[in-house]
Amino acid sequence: MPLLAERAEPKTYIIVFKEGTSNAEIDEYKHQLPAGVKHLSTFYALKMMTVEVDPDNQGLVSDLKTSKVDFVEEDGEVHTT
Numbered sequence: 488m489p490l491l492a493e494r495a496e497p498k499t500y501i502i503v504f505k506e507g508t509s510n511a512e513i514d515e516y517k518h519q520l521p522a523g524v525k526h527l528s529t530f531y532a533l534k535m536m537t538v539e540v541d542p543d544n545q546g547l548v549s550d551l552k553t554s555k556v557d558f559v560e561e562d563g564e565v566h567t568t
Contacts, residue, residue, distance in 0.1 A: 495542035496542065497525075497539045497540060497541050497542060498539070498540050498542070498545070498561055498562075499527065499537055499538070499539050499540075499561070499562040500537070500538050500539075500540060500548060500551065500559055500560065500561055500562060501535060501536075501537055501559070501560050501561075501562050502535065502536045502537070502538060502551055502556055502558075502559050503533075503534060503535050503556070503557045503558050503559075503560075504516075504534040504535070504536070504555055504556055504557060505534075505555055505556065505557045506534070506557075508534055508555050510531045512555055513529060513531065513534070513536065513555075514529075516536075516553065516555060516556075517529060517536065520538065520551075521544070521547050521550055522544075523540065523541045523543065523544030523547055524538050524539070524540050524541075524544065524547055524551070525538060525539040525540075525541075526538055527539055537562065538551070
């Protein structure tokens with residue numbers, strides 16, 4: 488019986504917007520995400536958004552950094568005991 492190849496999972500990224508970015512600008516950014524990038528949630532008070540990037544589209548991560556974005560970081564899982 489052949490082993491199934493492990494399918495790559497989508498990765499979640501946190502996008503943090505620069506101070507002074509308006510909620511309207513964040514909404515505009517959200518509606519212009521490239522194909523292969525799925526919006527998960529927006530936290531307006533924190534000027535932050537989470538997105539999921541399909542494994543086949545990891546090259547798009549660099550496209551997420553625009554003049555309104557402070558940084559894009561892969562979301563690591565937090566484990567508590």
